Amino acid sequence: MKKITLTLLPMLFLFLAIGFQSCTKDDEPKEFIADDNTFANFASWSLDVERQGMDPSLGAAHGGNDSTTVRKIYFKDGVKRSGDEYAVGSTILKYSYNSNGQVNMRTGMVKRGNNFDAEHNNWEYFVLMPDGKIASDANGNKMRGANLLNGMCVGCHSGASGKDYIFTK
Numbered sequence: 027m028k029k030i031t032l033t034l035l036p037m038l039f040l041f042l043a044i045g046f047q048s049c050t051k052d053d054e055p056k057e058f059i060a061d062d063n064t065f066a067n068f069a070s071w072s073l074d075v076e077r078q079g080m081d082p083s084l085g086a087a088h089g090g091n092d093s094t095t096v097r098k099i100y101f102k103d104g105v106k107r108s109g110d111e112y113a114v115g116s117t118i119l120k121y122s123y124n125s126n127g128q129v130n131m132r133t134g135m136v137k138r139g140n141n142f143d144a145e146h147n148n149w150e151y152f153v154l155m156p157d158g159k160i161a162s163d164a165n166g167n168k169m170r171g172a173n174l175l176n177g178m179c180v181g182c183h184s185g186a187s188g189k190d191y192i193f194t195k
């Protein structure tokens with residue numbers, strides 16, 4: 027009886043170890059498809075960057091760029107790059123506004139994964155409503171995609187391709 031337990035125990039550990047390993051693998055989603063809830067309550071996320079004033083690299087992107095423009099960048103769950111890349115599901119929002127109310131824009135990026143845009147590290151770009159819901163354009167199409175606004179977002183963010191397309195962190 028004792029002998030059997032002794033030989034069974036290591037086998038049990040082995041099974042458990044394999045079980046846990048496959049668990050962590052399954053937990054990493056292959057693809058994350060954002061919806062209207064993804065950016066909800068963004069103001070309570072980790073506010074990692076807050077800047078004010080002109081940034082020559084921005085041009086007129088993100089709604090405007092003058093001495094009064096404030097730019098806040100929120101990282102959901104405080105996500106960080108692990109190695110060279112952000113994990114699938116990483117969600118980041120930038121809120122630009124200014125004192126006279128002329129600038130008031132929320133843009134988002136979500137690491138969608140699953141070869142969504144393999145050439146540019148599989149990010150999806152978004153324009154958002156004040157409550158974080160995904161905005162629609164004048165034709166009623168959702169403002170989301172790898173090539174949102176004819177590739178304007180990804181075109182400029184390619185300038186940060188060495189940091190997985192994220193400028194600030």
Ligand code: HEC
Pocket residue numbers: 077081083084085086087088097099118119120133134135151152153174175178179180182183186191192193194195
């Ligand atoms: C002309 C260049 C340019 C364009 C076009 C542009 N961005 Fe950005 N974006 C930046 C820069 C520079 C930052 C860094 C933050 C800062 O200094 O304000 C940034 C920051 C961000 C961030 C915060 C994460 C980061 O990279 O730091 C998000 C999210 C974002 N942009 C989304 C978008 C989306 C969505 C679009 C298209 C609708 C877009 N951007 C178009 C230059 C651009």
